[in-house]
Amino acid sequence: MSPTKEEGFLQIARKALPLVCRVSPGLFVFEYAVTVLDALLLVLTTVALRDFFEHVTGLTAGSVSFDSTLMSLLLFALLKVADEVIDGVANFIGEHYAGKSSQVMMNELNLKADRLDALDFEDPQILNQMDQAYRGAYNVRNLVHVLMDIACLYIPYFVFMGVFLRRAEPMLPLILLLVFVPVLASHFLRSSYYTRLDDRTVALRRKEKHYKECLTARAFFKETRALGAGAFFLSRYIQAFKNAQELRYQTELGSQGVAIAASGLALAGYTAILGILVSLVIRGRITIGSFSAILAATLEMFAMMTEVLDNRLGELSAGLGQIRKYFRFLDLPEQEYGRIHVDDPKDIVLEGVTFTYPGAARPALSGISLRITAGETLAVVGENGSGKTTLAKLILGLYRPDKGRILVGDVPLRELASSSAYKNASCVFQDFQRYQLSLRDNVAISDFIKLSASSDDEIQDALAAAGFRADDQQMTQGLDTLISKEFGGTDLSRGEWQRLSIARAYYRSHQLIVLDEPTAAIDPFEEDRIYRDFMRLKKNHTAVIITHRLGAVRLADRVLVLKEGRIADIGTHDRLLDESQYYRRLWTAQSRYLQ
Amino acid sequence: MSSRESAYERKLFGFGAVINEYWNDEMRRKIALDYDADKKIFIRAKSISGLFTLLLSVIALVLLMVVRENLMTAGVYISLIIAFSRLIHTLSWQLSDLLKEHTKKRLYLEDLSRFERLEELPGSDSVPDRRILDMPFESLVFDHVSFTYPQSDREVLHDFCLAVYPGKQYAFVGRNGCGKSTVIKLLTGLYNDYSGRILLNGRDIRSLSAAEIKAYFAVVYQDYGKYQLPAREQLQLGNASLADPEIAALLEQTGLAQKVGSLPLGADAPLGKLEPGSADLSEGQWQRLTLARSFGRQAKLLVLDEPAAALDALAESRIYRIIRDIGARRCTTTLYVTHRLAAARSADEIILMKDGRIIEQGTHAALLARDSYYAQMFNTQRKWYLRGQVAKA
Secondary structure, eight states: OOSSOOOOHHHHHHHHHHHHHHHOHHHHHHHHHHHHHHHHHHHHHHHHHHHHHHHHHHHHHTOSOHHHHHHHHHHHHHHHHHHHHHHHHHHHHHHHHHHHHHHHHHHHHHHHHHHSOGGGGGOHHHHHHHHHHHHHHHHHHHHHHHHHHIIIIIHHHHHHHHHHHHHHOTHHHHHHHHHHHHHHHHHHHHHHHHHHHHHHHHHHHHHHHHHHHHHHSTTTHHHHHHHTOHHHHHHHHHHHHHHHHHHHHHHHHHHHHHHHHHHHHHHHHHHHHHHHHHHHHHTTSSOHHHHHHHHHHHHHHHHHHHIIIIIIIHHHHHHHHHHHHHHHHHTSOOOOOOSBOOOSOOOEEEEEEEEOOTTOSSOSEEEEEEEEOTTOEEEEEEOTTSSHHHHHHHHTTSSOOSEEEEEETTEEGGGBOHHHHSTTEEEEOTTOOOOSSBHHHHHHTTOHHHHHHSOTHHHHHHHHHTTOOTTSTTOTTGGGOBBOTTTTSBOOOHHHHHHHHHHHHHHSOOSEEEEESTTTTSOHHHHHHHHHHHHHHHTTOEEEEEOSSGGGGGGOSEEEEEETTEEEEEEOHHHHHHHOHHHHHHHHHHHGGGO | OOOSTTHHHHHHHTOHHHHHHHHHHHHHHHHHHHHHHHHHHHHHHHHHHHHHHHHHHHHHHHHHHHHHTTSSOHHHHHHHHHHHHHHHHIIIIIIHHHHHHHHHHHHHHHHHHHHHHSOOOTTTTOOOOGGGGGSOOOOEEEEEEEEEOTTOOSEEEEEEEEEEOTTOEEEEEOSTTSSHHHHHHHHTTSOOOOEEEEEETTEEGGGSOHHHHHHHEEEEOSSOOOOOSOHHHHHHHHOTTOOHHHHHHHHHHTTOHHHHHTSTTGGGSOBSSSSTTOBOOOHHHHHHHHHHHHHHTOOSEEEEESTTTTOOHHHHHHHHHHHHHHHHHHTOEEEEEOSOHHHHHTSSEEEEEETTEEEEEEOHHHHHHTTOHHHHHHHHHHGGGSTTOOOOO
16 A cells, blocks of 8 residues: 555554553553552462462371461462452453543544645545544554553563473473464464455445445435335445455454464473373372462463463454554644744735646646735636636645645745634535534534634624524524434524534634535525625625526626636626626526526 | 545634544543443452352362361362362353343344334335336326424425426425425325325325335435446436446436546446545536436436536536426426526426415416516526626625
């Protein structure tokens, strides 16, 4: 996917550790201190058990008193209870820390997504990366947790147990090591299977999601039903699912093959240890009590080894690919800003601007040179696909031109500081959003800073100017009414949503406002009123109006006619009507029905 | 925070930080809930295992006395103790895990069965039954239809009466919320619990199967879905029997031929954003594709809700011309809802609705001749197009 070299396991771990530790350093230290204690208790329990068993053997032989046997039983029981308690505490803190960490990790992603270029969201590759990154967020803590557990629990445990076993027979730890190393290696092998799997299934997952939406999402289901296309999308969905499943199957086949070989090896090691122990007992080198205790300890060590390798590292290797995506997403390049601040209304100047969407064969706009004078109202007209909305996004600073430049006053857009880049610009988007928030937040979302500094009056004013009836009986709790069907609030019609989006744009403090097809879903009386109010309220703001309802261009000082990404003409409505044949065609296509 | 659709508003309005805080608040609340739940679970699991350890100690003690009496060998005793302690480990950990899983799964299953119990609308998943297209269209009559949406107390249609005849164009106009779109929803069987009757050729449409209604009426909704499929499949969704020349003709009629032709794979090029190399369409192009699909369905009645909202002036007049042409050629009857009175004008019959009733009905000329509500509405829109009529500010 990317030409950069894949980051190794250690590099990722080095990035993840401080990130996870910072979530709550105190708790982090406490969690692993408890873990070390847990390891210690585990070992002590094993030693105590062996001691107890030797006492029992001694008791039957008559060489040990009943009381001292009883004492050793008591010691074992106490240690066992303590171990259970400590283990519980460690696990409980672990769960809590996992929840907290995934919040922090996802928070990073949210903020990163917020800093990305708007254009990045048009790029399927980046969208895929983001999808993987969000899935990786949970695993970042998991990675650190596994590594910390290995350092604080498993390594101390295995070292102590190694010493414990060595005292019985020096061969025993060696055999354990011989088993451990290849099994560990097999896990790194398996991890590469899962990384490859995730890369290959991510596109399928997005398909699955879309087909499911075609069947069930509100935007689709009416139409899908009317077309009787349910079966079609269902089969597409199943196909995408099956393809992903097939990939998963292939991966599991390879991965489990490796796992079986590793388990065979572990079994051989276990048999060897059993053989050695039996021979030690026969030769009288150890007692029956020690034999049992060592055998029990070995069993437990194998269980621990399986736990750390199969479950813990196994989980980790499955998630490693996603964690890698997590960090790669955080490292994506961001929009660069300069340092200059602009406050007063300024002319907006486009000089030879050309813009091509990523992956598109032809530029959406080419050679656009234009000066929008501060305070002017400019209408932009043209056929579908002529580049009107793209132009709006360039003027707003949401896109950066490939060639040419855009100046605010005499400052190039790219030299503006990030705080100034979108300041004072507002927009009614054609594809306006429907936020599942309260009515107040749905308006104030365009300018939360303003909300914190002013009363609700301004929200009411914006709603009134947009013709949204906030006192409607539907708005049961006034501005606090939740506008959302999904979360059990009030739902709005498309026309009402559109008015809400106009109110949103009005509310934002602005000197430049772009209206991109603001009245498509609104009736003629309302449309008339909205445009009139707009002109009354706009004062000395600069306005760009994009519309297919050409009547509204009469409000504009000048009309810009776009055709196939180029400026066909620009001038007053009257002049264009007289001189531009193309504009006349557009105009009469609509106006002749209204004569 | 991360959806593609809201990327532009998020960037321009800069609401990321605040909305992210909302998200964090919710997460904190969730974590606090998890914390309490986990605490209970761990305490329970650990008290169980503590209890078992106690039990083990007692058993060990009792058996130890047996061993002292030489009634049991050390070997048997030790293996018993090991077996017990493993059993306890299994019971205390795995049992509580299993119980937790069981509770979770049971909740899922409850949700699932509640979902399964939801009442199904018969025929909602049926494929259009095209055989009914052999039945010629004679008339469609709304006979005193009144309707209130479920869970609402406002009647959106009151005593609505209308007769629709073959080959004509009907335009529904009126202010937002006057019930125009509801007429379409009733017609296409989305809601059945209205009073009065809707008669197709004299038959109550509630007696037709959903599959028949789907074939007889081709509907384009205002909120059309953007299916991320190649143009060919988009059109075949509506009518699987469409062949290449027909597809080419439909794309040509709706002005999409050039756009689709410019793609390397033509009508087979994926549209949207689903896979790398897909071509995305503008809002207007998506709408035209939806229209092309509805034309391709060759239904008897074409029902369009705001079919040209996102279209430019040339495309809009082209679309209405196509609607008329297709109407004339196939004798298709069209019902459409629109806010653009220029579009309504070309209809044979304009139906003006207010508060769920028809208040005016007739041809454009007839309505304009009277001092009607329609004339008022028309003039409001018209004056934008007359020289020297718009007073700035």
